[in-house]
Amino acid sequence: xxxxxxxxxxxxxxxxxxxxxxxxxxxxxxxxxxxxxxxxxxxxxxxxxxxxxxxxxxxxxxxxxxxxxxxxxxxxxxxxxxxxxxxxxxxxxxxxxxxxxxxxxxxxxxxxxxxxxxxxxxxxxxxxxxxxxxxxxxxxxxxxxxxxxxxxxxxxxxxxxxxxxxxxxxxxxxxxxxxxxxxxxxxxxxxxxxxxxxxxxxxxxxxxxxxxxxxxxxxxxxxxxxxxxxxxxxxxxxxxxxxxxxxxxxxxxxxxxxxxxxxxxxxxxxxxxxxxxxxxxxxxxxxxxxxxxxxxxxxxxxxxxxxxxxxxxxxxxxxxxxxxxxxxxx
Amino acid sequence: xxxxxxxxxxxxxxxxxxxxxxxxxxxxxxxxxxxxxxxxxxxxxxxxxxxxxxxxxxxxxxxxxxxxxxxxxxxxxxxxxxxxxxxxxxxxxxxxxxxxxxxxxxxxxxxxxxxxxxxxxxxxxxxxxxxxxxxxxxxxxxxxxxxxxxxxxxxxxxxxxxxxxxxxxxxxxxxxxxxxxxxxxxxxxxxxxxxxxxxxxxxxxxxxxxxxxxxxxxxxxxxxxxxxxxxxxxxxxxxxxxxxxxxxxxxxxxxxxxxxxxxxxxxxxxxxxxxxxxxxxxxxxxxxxxxxxxxxxxxxxxxxxxxxxxxxxxxxxxxxxxxxxxxxxxxxxxxxxxxxxxxxxxxxxxxxxxxxxxxxxxxxxxxxxxx
Numbered sequence: 001x002x003x004x005x006x007x008x009x010x011x012x013x014x015x016x017x018x019x020x021x022x023x024x025x026x027x028x029x030x031x032x033x034x035x036x037x038x039x040x041x042x043x044x045x046x047x048x049x050x051x052x053x054x055x056x057x058x059x060x061x062x063x064x065x066x067x068x069x070x071x072x073x074x075x076x077x078x079x080x081x082x083x084x085x086x087x088x089x090x091x092x093x094x095x096x097x098x099x100x101x102x103x104x105x106x107x108x109x110x111x112x113x114x115x116x117x118x119x120x121x122x123x124x125x126x127x128x129x130x131x132x133x134x135x136x137x138x139x140x141x142x143x144x145x146x147x148x149x150x151x152x153x154x155x156x157x158x159x160x161x162x163x164x165x166x167x168x169x170x171x172x173x174x175x176x177x178x179x180x181x182x183x184x185x186x187x188x189x190x191x192x193x194x195x196x197x198x199x200x201x202x203x204x205x206x207x208x209x210x211x212x213x214x215x216x217x218x219x220x221x222x223x224x225x226x227x228x229x230x231x232x233x234x235x236x237x238x239x240x241x242x243x244x245x246x247x248x249x250x251x252x253x254x255x256x257x258x259x260x261x262x263x264x265x266x267x268x269x270x271x272x273x274x275x276x277x278x279x280x281x282x283x284x285x286x287x288x289x290x291x292x293x294x295x296x297x298x299x300x301x302x303x304x305x306x307x308x309x310x311x312x313x314x315x316x317x318x319x320x321x322x323x324x325x326x327x328x329x330x
Numbered sequence: 331x332x333x334x335x336x337x338x339x340x341x342x343x344x345x346x347x348x349x350x351x352x353x354x355x356x357x358x359x360x361x362x363x364x365x366x367x368x369x370x371x372x373x374x375x376x377x378x379x380x381x382x383x384x385x386x387x388x389x390x391x392x393x394x395x396x397x398x399x400x401x402x403x404x405x406x407x408x409x410x411x412x413x414x415x416x417x418x419x420x421x422x423x424x425x426x427x428x429x430x431x432x433x434x435x436x437x438x439x440x441x442x443x444x445x446x447x448x449x450x451x452x453x454x455x456x457x458x459x460x461x462x463x464x465x466x467x468x469x470x471x472x473x474x475x476x477x478x479x480x481x482x483x484x485x486x487x488x489x490x491x492x493x494x495x496x497x498x499x500x501x502x503x504x505x506x507x508x509x510x511x512x513x514x515x516x517x518x519x520x521x522x523x524x525x526x527x528x529x530x531x532x533x534x535x536x537x538x539x540x541x542x543x544x545x546x547x548x549x550x551x552x553x554x555x556x557x558x559x560x561x562x563x564x565x566x567x568x569x570x571x572x573x574x575x576x577x578x579x580x581x582x583x584x585x586x587x588x589x590x591x592x593x594x595x596x597x598x599x600x601x602x603x604x605x606x607x608x609x610x611x612x613x614x615x616x617x618x619x620x621x622x623x624x625x626x627x628x629x630x631x632x633x634x635x636x637x638x639x640x641x642x643x644x645x646x647x648x649x650x651x652x653x654x655x656x657x658x659x660x661x662x663x664x665x666x667x668x669x670x671x672x673x674x675x676x677x678x679x680x681x682x683x684x685x686x687x688x689x690x691x692x693x694x695x696x697x698x699x700x701x
Contacts, residue, residue, distance in 0.1 A: 004343075004349070008349045015354070058346065062347055062350055063428060065431070106441045109445050109448070110445055115440075118434040121355045122427045123375060124375065133471055145563065148440060148518065150440060154436065155437065156432075158515040159436065162432075175635070266553055269591055273588060274588065307551055307667065311699045326696055327693075
């Protein structure tokens with residue numbers, strides 16, 4: 001047996017031993033019970049500990065819900081290891097063959113890092129099973145159509161939303177010089193315009209808020225979840241803003257101002273689509289867009305992006321601000 | 331009949347953890363079915379044949395492994411090297427597959443929601459409640475996927491859920507009472523392009539139709555008409571792209587779908603091309619070339635948004651609290667736009683007078699509009 005097989009054997013035996021044991025076991029007890037060279041008494045305590053730590057990490061990576069309890073029958077308290085009873089899905093939610101097929105087909109259409117591993121637990125559906133759900137699925141039309149970024153922060157926050165647990169994390173916007181602790185009742189995770197957002201209720205500010213996940217300045221395992229569940233009767237999950245319709249000039253502390261811009265015919269449809277506003281067509285093909293603006297700086301950025309194909313018509317204050325901005329650069 | 335299996339992992343060695351994960355998956359799966367062929371196990375669990383045979387052999391050869399405990403007290407494998415068929419007996423509690431943890435459930439939920447978003451046919455802002463296709467009579471694939479996503483949502487909680495909970499949620503789906511907005515913790519928007527445009531581009535790809543498009547090259551601020559052979563419609567980092575052979579450039583190009591101002595079918599594609607493995611580099615063209623320019627800017631506090639908004643090569647915090655960034659510039663017009671947007675928030679670090687004049691020239695051009 002080569003060392004890979006030996007390690008694999010040791011992992012399987014560790015799992016078997018922990019599942020069958022009536023109580024959690026210490027590292028010393030596991031070492032005594034397992035017949036494996038890496039755990040033998042010939043090895044130093046330090047060497048055994050290093051191997052045991054690597055084995056624990058591998059068990060967690062496989063998806064084994066390893067538990068650690070500190071028991072202090074003696075002094076000091078010693079770690080005891082076990083595996084949660086719920087490691088197998090018996091009497092729990094499990095997928096039908098059709099559902100697995102639909103999920104697997106989805107993983108072919110949209111790429112995400114690490115999304116194939118769950119099928120090692122359930123078995124990858126066969127082409128026949130997939131055909132039953134989607135006839136002709138083997139043809140070109142159902143190849144990969146997109147990819148998304150993803151990391152454990154997203155799954156941790158989504159799980160907190162599912163469990164109804166409040167979360168606390170450090171957050172820093174680009175305009176802030178340091179991060180601040182935010183306490184949030186998470187509603188959902190939303191991927192829009194290339195970024196992941198946490199949508200939820202900011203407890204301190206008593207308002208719904210969006211948080212960009214890449215601005216969360218804390219390790220994912222340090223994101224604190226509250227012990228008590230959120231009472232959904234008094235704190236229901238809200239709808240939150242519809243990110244698809246939100247534009248950069250919607251995000252801001254100032255009161256909403258109605259702004260009219262005139263866009264040339266060449267970019268009228270592009271501007272209309274990107275602003276989310278149909279606008280009023282003009283005889284020459286240009287269009288007047290009326291926008292609700294909470295963030296004049298962001299609106300300025302959008303207008304400048306269209307160079308001289310657009311101008312701010314009103315209010316006069318914003319038109320004058322734009323003129324002053326440009327004159328300062330000439 | 332299943333096609334001959336090809337494992338994704340067959341080109342590399344698996345780690346012990348990866349092999350253990352596969353073994354733990356296949357044992358109850360084979361047991362639940364009464365047996366399975368080596369071919370099927372190889373395909374189902376992405377288990378390279380050579381490694382699978384070695385691991386099964388090792389499992390059977392080792393009888394006494396633990397003090398009073400061995401694998402055979404839990405699992406019994408009926409197989410010999412050379413056999414094509416494996417039979418396994420497991421205790422009842424092991425017959426179900428291992429539970430998905432919340433990270434695994436979240437990843438599958440994400441791709442599922444992304445695929446569902448592809449199936450919205452309307453061009454208006456999608457209503458999340460009707461976006462989900464929850465009712466009976468809906469497309470079978472969508473309905474099946476919806477049921478699977480609801481189960482994944484329950485798994486996100488990582489708690490044990492009984493049969494009653496599962497039935498309750500399935501009933502709500504079948505009655506069309508499911509509210510995706512409050513009942514699902516993940517939503518995905520693959521890009522901000524008009525759905526009618528996306529559908530027409532996909533149809534052109536499928537039917538091998540040549541298109542004439544009116545395209546706004548944002549970087550150069552130029553609108554041009556091009557004849558293209560569409561190859562793939564693809565979403566990357568929240569934007570939709572059309573990969574196509576451009577007859578004007580005589581090369582493959584990636585067009586942002588939201589910058590295609592107009593399009594019409596203009597013929598049939600005669601030279602059909604495919605892209606088997608779209609990659610970020612192929613789509614975004616982030617690789618540096620000789621013609622590219624690297625520009626250094628120093629941003630004050632108000633200008634830091636640019637370091638998040640634009641792709642940058644390097645960033646360095648300066649002692650005075652400002653931020654120095656280096657950016658790749660493929661089009662000077664694009665840079666001019668960025669410099670005017672930043673205005674006094676950015677200092678240009680450059681010995682090139684052409685770069686220095688860019689901002690002033692662009693600002694003057696826009697200012698003419700206000701005279």
